Amino acid sequence: xxxxxxxxxxxxxxxxxxxxxxxxxxxxxxxxxxxxxxxxxxxxxxxxxxxxxxxxxxxxxxxxxxxxxxxxxxxxxxxxxxxxxxxxxxxxxxxxxxxxxxxxxxxxxxxxxxxxxxxxxxxxxxxxxxxxxxxxxxxxxxxxxxxxxxxxxxxxxxxxxxxxxxxxxxxxxxxxxxxxxxxxxxxxxxxxxxxxxxxxxxxxxxxxxxxxxxxxxxxxxxxxxxxxxxxxxxxxx
Numbered sequence: 001x002x003x004x005x006x007x008x009x010x011x012x013x014x015x016x017x018x019x020x021x022x023x024x025x026x027x028x029x030x031x032x033x034x035x036x037x038x039x040x041x042x043x044x045x046x047x048x049x050x051x052x053x054x055x056x057x058x059x060x061x062x063x064x065x066x067x068x069x070x071x072x073x074x075x076x077x078x079x080x081x082x083x084x085x086x087x088x089x090x091x092x093x094x095x096x097x098x099x100x101x102x103x104x105x106x107x108x109x110x111x112x113x114x115x116x117x118x119x120x121x122x123x124x125x126x127x128x129x130x131x132x133x134x135x136x137x138x139x140x141x142x143x144x145x146x147x148x149x150x151x152x153x154x155x156x157x158x159x160x161x162x163x164x165x166x167x168x169x170x171x172x173x174x175x176x177x178x179x180x181x182x183x184x185x186x187x188x189x190x191x192x193x194x195x196x197x198x199x200x201x202x203x204x205x206x207x208x209x210x211x212x213x214x215x216x217x218x219x220x221x222x223x224x225x226x227x228x229x230x231x232x233x234x235x236x237x
Contacts, residue, residue: 008101014131014139021134025126028119030105044126049192051129058144059083062152075160082159083151085217090117092147093124118195164223171230178203182219198222
Protein backbone atom coordinates (compact mmCIF):
# COMPACT_ATOMS: atom_id res chain seq x y z
CA UNK A 1 0.00 0.00 0.00
CA UNK A 2 2.87 2.37 0.73
CA UNK A 3 4.21 1.72 -2.76
CA UNK A 4 0.77 2.49 -4.19
CA UNK A 5 0.69 5.83 -2.36
CA UNK A 6 4.28 6.76 -3.28
CA UNK A 7 3.72 6.02 -6.97
CA UNK A 8 0.60 8.16 -7.09
CA UNK A 9 2.28 11.02 -5.20
CA UNK A 10 4.85 11.15 -7.97
CA UNK A 11 2.14 11.43 -10.64
CA UNK A 12 0.31 14.10 -8.65
CA UNK A 13 3.46 16.11 -8.02
CA UNK A 14 2.51 16.44 -4.37
CA UNK A 15 4.03 14.84 -1.29
CA UNK A 16 1.55 14.20 1.51
CA UNK A 17 2.43 15.08 5.09
CA UNK A 18 -0.23 12.52 6.07
CA UNK A 19 -0.11 9.65 3.51
CA UNK A 20 -3.16 8.09 5.19
CA UNK A 21 -5.29 10.78 3.55
CA UNK A 22 -4.23 9.68 0.08
CA UNK A 23 -4.75 6.03 0.96
CA UNK A 24 -8.28 6.84 2.16
CA UNK A 25 -8.97 8.62 -1.14
CA UNK A 26 -8.21 5.36 -2.96
CA UNK A 27 -10.58 3.14 -0.93
CA UNK A 28 -13.85 2.51 -2.76
CA UNK A 29 -16.79 1.58 -0.56
CA UNK A 30 -16.87 -1.91 -2.12
CA UNK A 31 -13.51 -2.63 -0.48
CA UNK A 32 -14.66 -1.88 3.06
CA UNK A 33 -16.24 -5.29 3.67
CA UNK A 34 -13.12 -7.05 2.43
CA UNK A 35 -10.42 -4.92 4.03
CA UNK A 36 -7.53 -6.72 5.70
CA UNK A 37 -7.76 -7.01 9.46
CA UNK A 38 -6.32 -3.91 11.08
CA UNK A 39 -7.03 -1.54 8.17
CA UNK A 40 -8.85 1.20 9.99
CA UNK A 41 -9.39 3.68 7.14
CA UNK A 42 -12.87 4.65 6.02
CA UNK A 43 -13.86 4.73 2.33
CA UNK A 44 -13.37 7.78 0.12
CA UNK A 45 -16.93 9.16 -0.01
CA UNK A 46 -16.38 12.00 2.50
CA UNK A 47 -13.22 13.08 0.68
CA UNK A 48 -15.15 12.89 -2.60
CA UNK A 49 -17.78 15.23 -1.14
CA UNK A 50 -15.10 17.72 -0.12
CA UNK A 51 -13.14 17.40 -3.37
CA UNK A 52 -16.27 18.09 -5.40
CA UNK A 53 -16.62 21.49 -3.69
CA UNK A 54 -12.90 22.30 -4.05
CA UNK A 55 -12.98 21.36 -7.73
CA UNK A 56 -16.03 23.54 -8.39
CA UNK A 57 -14.31 26.50 -6.72
CA UNK A 58 -11.02 26.00 -8.57
CA UNK A 59 -12.66 25.56 -11.97
CA UNK A 60 -14.82 28.63 -11.31
CA UNK A 61 -11.69 30.61 -10.47
CA UNK A 62 -9.96 29.47 -13.66
CA UNK A 63 -12.99 30.33 -15.79
CA UNK A 64 -13.36 33.81 -14.26
CA UNK A 65 -9.65 34.52 -14.82
CA UNK A 66 -9.84 33.40 -18.45
CA UNK A 67 -13.35 34.40 -19.52
CA UNK A 68 -14.73 36.72 -16.85
CA UNK A 69 -14.46 39.83 -19.02
CA UNK A 70 -16.10 38.19 -22.03
CA UNK A 71 -18.94 35.98 -20.80
CA UNK A 72 -21.88 36.25 -18.44
CA UNK A 73 -22.54 34.12 -15.33
CA UNK A 74 -24.88 31.72 -17.14
CA UNK A 75 -22.26 30.99 -19.81
CA UNK A 76 -19.60 30.40 -17.17
CA UNK A 77 -21.94 27.99 -15.38
CA UNK A 78 -22.44 26.01 -18.59
CA UNK A 79 -18.68 25.88 -19.16
CA UNK A 80 -18.14 24.64 -15.61
CA UNK A 81 -20.79 21.95 -16.04
CA UNK A 82 -19.04 20.83 -19.22
CA UNK A 83 -15.69 20.62 -17.42
CA UNK A 84 -16.70 18.81 -14.23
CA UNK A 85 -19.11 16.21 -15.57
CA UNK A 86 -18.44 12.53 -14.99
CA UNK A 87 -17.10 11.87 -18.47
CA UNK A 88 -14.47 14.62 -18.29
CA UNK A 89 -13.41 13.76 -14.72
CA UNK A 90 -13.05 10.06 -15.49
CA UNK A 91 -10.82 10.85 -18.49
CA UNK A 92 -8.57 13.04 -16.36
CA UNK A 93 -8.44 10.29 -13.71
CA UNK A 94 -7.49 7.75 -16.38
CA UNK A 95 -4.67 9.98 -17.62
CA UNK A 96 -3.31 10.00 -14.07
CA UNK A 97 -3.53 6.21 -13.95
CA UNK A 98 -5.80 6.52 -10.94
CA UNK A 99 -7.69 3.31 -11.71
CA UNK A 100 -4.54 1.26 -11.17
CA UNK A 101 -4.17 2.61 -7.63
CA UNK A 102 -7.73 2.02 -6.37
CA UNK A 103 -8.65 -0.45 -3.65
CA UNK A 104 -11.79 -2.22 -4.86
CA UNK A 105 -13.92 -5.08 -3.66
CA UNK A 106 -13.83 -8.34 -5.61
CA UNK A 107 -17.19 -7.69 -7.24
CA UNK A 108 -16.13 -4.30 -8.60
CA UNK A 109 -12.80 -5.74 -9.66
CA UNK A 110 -14.48 -8.49 -11.66
CA UNK A 111 -16.93 -6.10 -13.34
CA UNK A 112 -14.31 -3.63 -14.56
CA UNK A 113 -14.53 -1.17 -11.68
CA UNK A 114 -11.12 0.31 -12.47
CA UNK A 115 -12.52 1.63 -15.74
CA UNK A 116 -15.97 2.73 -14.52
CA UNK A 117 -16.43 6.48 -15.08
CA UNK A 118 -18.39 6.98 -11.85
CA UNK A 119 -15.69 5.31 -9.73
CA UNK A 120 -12.84 7.13 -11.49
CA UNK A 121 -14.56 10.52 -11.26
CA UNK A 122 -15.30 9.99 -7.57
CA UNK A 123 -11.72 8.92 -6.86
CA UNK A 124 -10.32 12.02 -8.57
CA UNK A 125 -12.53 14.23 -6.42
CA UNK A 126 -11.46 12.29 -3.33
CA UNK A 127 -7.78 12.80 -4.16
CA UNK A 128 -8.42 16.54 -4.57
CA UNK A 129 -10.21 16.56 -1.22
CA UNK A 130 -7.27 14.73 0.38
CA UNK A 131 -4.77 17.28 -0.94
CA UNK A 132 -6.97 20.11 0.31
CA UNK A 133 -7.08 18.63 3.82
CA UNK A 134 -3.36 17.89 3.82
CA UNK A 135 -2.00 21.13 2.38
CA UNK A 136 -4.82 23.61 1.88
CA UNK A 137 -6.31 25.23 -1.21
CA UNK A 138 -3.11 26.28 -3.01
CA UNK A 139 -1.68 22.80 -3.74
CA UNK A 140 -5.17 21.56 -4.65
CA UNK A 141 -5.63 24.48 -7.04
CA UNK A 142 -2.15 23.91 -8.48
CA UNK A 143 -3.01 20.28 -9.33
CA UNK A 144 -6.41 21.18 -10.79
CA UNK A 145 -4.85 23.92 -12.90
CA UNK A 146 -2.28 21.47 -14.27
CA UNK A 147 -4.91 18.83 -15.04
CA UNK A 148 -7.61 21.11 -16.46
CA UNK A 149 -5.82 24.04 -18.15
CA UNK A 150 -6.17 22.57 -21.63
CA UNK A 151 -9.83 21.73 -21.06
CA UNK A 152 -10.54 25.23 -19.72
CA UNK A 153 -9.03 26.58 -22.94
CA UNK A 154 -11.64 24.57 -24.89
CA UNK A 155 -14.57 25.40 -22.63
CA UNK A 156 -15.89 28.40 -24.56
CA UNK A 157 -15.74 26.55 -27.88
CA UNK A 158 -17.10 23.19 -26.70
CA UNK A 159 -18.85 23.84 -23.41
CA UNK A 160 -21.28 26.41 -24.75
CA UNK A 161 -22.28 24.07 -27.55
CA UNK A 162 -22.92 21.19 -25.18
CA UNK A 163 -26.51 22.02 -24.25
CA UNK A 164 -27.83 18.72 -25.54
CA UNK A 165 -31.34 19.25 -24.19
CA UNK A 166 -31.84 22.35 -26.34
CA UNK A 167 -30.38 20.63 -29.39
CA UNK A 168 -32.63 17.60 -28.86
CA UNK A 169 -35.73 19.75 -28.51
CA UNK A 170 -34.90 21.58 -31.75
CA UNK A 171 -34.48 18.25 -33.55
CA UNK A 172 -37.65 16.62 -32.20
CA UNK A 173 -39.71 19.73 -32.96
CA UNK A 174 -38.43 19.59 -36.52
CA UNK A 175 -38.94 15.85 -36.93
CA UNK A 176 -42.15 15.18 -34.98
CA UNK A 177 -43.51 18.56 -33.86
CA UNK A 178 -43.15 17.50 -30.23
CA UNK A 179 -40.88 18.26 -27.28
CA UNK A 180 -39.09 15.54 -25.29
CA UNK A 181 -39.84 14.91 -21.61
CA UNK A 182 -37.54 13.70 -18.85
CA UNK A 183 -38.26 11.36 -15.93
CA UNK A 184 -36.04 10.30 -13.03
CA UNK A 185 -36.08 6.50 -13.01
CA UNK A 186 -33.75 5.93 -10.08
CA UNK A 187 -31.39 7.57 -7.61
CA UNK A 188 -28.67 5.64 -5.81
CA UNK A 189 -26.09 6.40 -3.16
CA UNK A 190 -25.90 8.62 -0.07
CA UNK A 191 -27.32 12.15 -0.14
CA UNK A 192 -23.92 13.78 -0.74
CA UNK A 193 -23.01 11.44 -3.63
CA UNK A 194 -26.24 10.40 -5.35
CA UNK A 195 -26.25 9.09 -8.91
CA UNK A 196 -29.43 9.72 -10.89
CA UNK A 197 -30.79 7.76 -13.84
CA UNK A 198 -33.05 9.73 -16.18
CA UNK A 199 -35.02 8.54 -19.21
CA UNK A 200 -35.88 10.94 -22.02
CA UNK A 201 -39.13 10.23 -23.85
CA UNK A 202 -40.79 11.51 -27.00
CA UNK A 203 -44.58 11.17 -27.18
CA UNK A 204 -44.35 8.70 -24.29
CA UNK A 205 -41.77 6.51 -26.06
CA UNK A 206 -38.34 6.05 -24.37
CA UNK A 207 -35.46 7.34 -26.48
CA UNK A 208 -32.43 7.00 -24.22
CA UNK A 209 -31.20 6.95 -20.63
CA UNK A 210 -28.50 8.93 -18.92
CA UNK A 211 -26.74 8.85 -15.54
CA UNK A 212 -25.15 11.66 -13.58
CA UNK A 213 -24.44 13.07 -10.16
CA UNK A 214 -27.27 15.57 -10.57
CA UNK A 215 -30.61 15.42 -12.35
CA UNK A 216 -29.42 18.06 -14.84
CA UNK A 217 -26.28 16.11 -15.66
CA UNK A 218 -28.30 12.90 -16.16
CA UNK A 219 -30.77 14.76 -18.39
CA UNK A 220 -27.93 16.15 -20.51
CA UNK A 221 -26.42 12.68 -20.87
CA UNK A 222 -29.78 11.20 -21.88
CA UNK A 223 -30.35 14.00 -24.40
CA UNK A 224 -26.86 13.49 -25.84
CA UNK A 225 -27.52 9.75 -26.39
CA UNK A 226 -30.97 10.45 -27.86
CA UNK A 227 -29.50 12.96 -30.32
CA UNK A 228 -27.01 10.38 -31.55
CA UNK A 229 -29.69 7.71 -31.92
CA UNK A 230 -32.08 10.00 -33.80
CA UNK A 231 -29.36 11.20 -36.11
CA UNK A 232 -28.45 7.59 -36.85
CA UNK A 233 -32.09 6.89 -37.65
CA UNK A 234 -32.63 4.70 -34.55
CA UNK A 235 -34.84 5.27 -31.54
CA UNK A 236 -33.97 2.22 -29.44
CA UNK A 237 -33.63 3.00 -25.70
